[in-house]
Amino acid sequence: MPSDATTGKPSLMSVDDALAAILAGLQPTAAETRPIATALGYRLAADLTACLTLPPQAVSAMDGYAVRAADVGTLPVELTRIGESAAGHPWTGTVGAGAAVRVFTGAAIPDGADTIAIQEDVDPAPETDGVTITVRAVEPPGRYIRPAGLDVTAGTVILEAGQLMSARAIGLAVAAGLTEVNVHRKPRIGILSTGDELVSPGHRPGPGQIISSNASFLCAFVESCGAIPVDLGIAPDRPGALLDAIRRAPGLDQAPLDLIVTSGGASVGTHDHVIDDITGEAQHGASGVNFWKIAMRPGKPLISGYIDKIPLIGLPGNPVSTAVCAMVFLRPALAHLAGGSDSSPCFAMPLGSDLDENDQRQDYIRAVIIEKQGLHTVQPAPRQDSSMMSVLTGATVLIVRPPFDPARKAGAMVRVMPIPPLT
């Protein structure tokens, strides 16, 4: 644990350093081959190479007539319609002098033609071959013609290893002739709550008790990130309870966990046994732990380690701290396990109200985006207590304030991290 040379107290670790250390301890899951129609949310385990060229030949980008540039140097000009090329019904002849071929969007451009007259620039004409059409204007050669391979060339990489299979990526891969993809299997994430104060959902809490809700949040969070949650239940605040819960979970010999996530028990209070449980096992070589105080708010205490060779992330127990640490650390960890990296775009936005100066902890302020007359500002929630899930649930973004950020006035630009709707 890093410590401050002057005071000897453990110093706070930066969010970036903690995240890098967590990711360094995680290996992506094994690869599997899946039908592409079931690949939404998976990440590619290898580059994906196109089987087909798109478009396969030059096609029209508009409805109109395919003509020869040599014939339309002087306008207006009369040409003879000699055929029609529609999507799926190419015209296979060659366009000679004085000829035009009716074309529709997506249809192959016939040999000999190099220019499109869009239909708005041609006098209305019957849809029959042999008629004379009058062209009043044309586009420059090549304009409104999509050359073969404009989008995709067969044999080239269209999607790289690690890429998330989005709906767009699936559409692109299908168009390029793929039917299955090599992806990392979904990570399986064990979720364990700790604390004597917790009762399971559906039970009535007694004096001093509360319902265990962090596991419900974390299971849904893991699912929303495309991984598989495995609820390991509640471990009470006694030595060994954490190990028991993990080792006695049914079915784990058939389908091992890729990561264990705990909530609570990560502070330095007398009743926090998570660290003791893991370090007590360290002599067997399959377990180990780092405990960090992170320079962030909410969510100072964080555990990173492994137990029986399974990586473990120990989140703080306050619901808001749990949730914010899940967004900051667990989401990138899940993306890494799934073979990729998290790439939620942050952006800058003007503040809607003043903020005091910040201390040494990176602050994640619950906020909403407000639009007034086309101007977007970000408005911090009036109360930021780390127990208030109602405030976090109503937030749409987090304002990320670096350590020691000076006081900011309304209108100042701040860094904003969007909260995905399903988070």
Added chain:
Amino acid sequence: MPSDATTGKPSLMSVDDALAAILAGLQPTAAETRPIATALGYRLAADLTACLTLPPQAVSAMDGYAVRAADVGTLPVELTRIGESAAGHPWTGTVGAGAAVRVFTGAAIPDGADTIAIQEDVDPAPETDGVTITVRAVEPPGRYIRPAGLDVTAGTVILEAGQLMSARAIGLAVAAGLTEVNVHRKPRIGILSTGDELVSPGHRPGPGQIISSNASFLCAFVESCGAIPVDLGIAPDRPGALLDAIRRAPGLDQAPLDLIVTSGGASVGTHDHVIDDITGEAQHGASGVNFWKIAMRPGKPLISGYIDKIPLIGLPGNPVSTAVCAMVFLRPALAHLAGGSDSSPCFAMPLGSDLDENDQRQDYIRAVIIEKQGLHTVQPAPRQDSSMMSVLTGATVLIVRPPFDPARKAGAMVRVMPIPPLT
């Protein structure tokens, strides 16, 4: 259809007007009761009322000692530790003069105490009752004490009808004592591709043919929006094919569709039969159609209507037009069918390069966010052809340019619509 009084030509309809008209024709699906653990991505059909108050009593926000303000007017002061209140193990006595109770984060504040001395402000003391502790500093009364009901009050609404059940909402509802929720069932969306040029995935395209990929995109898109896709296959370009595909789809009598989405066949080309198919049925009263040219790029032609009483949205067939129209029209339509409204936040961001002036169509420019030395800018892709799925797949945002927007220099603020990672 609106038309321009001067030219008689149909005028272009605005995106907002078209979207409002589409939403006006859609009814939310029926409600059902689900266990809360399976509610991720559903929308509430009724307000959700808390069963419990959170916290149920005043609790400590820190590890430390609960004391009486009257005892700590002069500091330092020595007090006698008379008990301990931990999460799940409240101390049930009353704190009298000269006494202190050890408290941990989340633990009940005992009667009589109104002030927290955090443990950093108390000289290190054994964790046993009866010892004398020395308090060097305290917080003002109430500071670091979370009053009962700070987060949630039993009997009050914590989540409103229409709210998306996010991981956070699930955590909040579980904490408030809920075990099941009343939500709208997932909408079932029929996906139909049209066009003679299309062959199914897994088949080799012949001359002039391409693989049908819009249905693959749309099925994944619908799934990513929390609805259920039903692939209705490919309808060729002949009269009646659309009706056949919809009416002969297996299983629809048991599980009817809530919406039909077509792609292609929505232009005014000779081979586009979607409109004719629907209007041909209009005399039976269960079908009808509006065809709009929307002032947007990509994606001008759009159909809105209903067939056999099922609402229908007809998207253009260019893959990029299909996808952008799905983001602009279909995503809000799916949210509306599911009982809520789409609320993806847009924001303003400085341009990374110059943009020419815009014409009468609202432009959705494929772009990426670039960060350089902490400054975020949005960089338009160099080529914007509406057939290029590779460009759209690589984009992370769309720049939304209003009609007739003047030329913009790099650095000018533009409106940005994020593309969700799974889209």
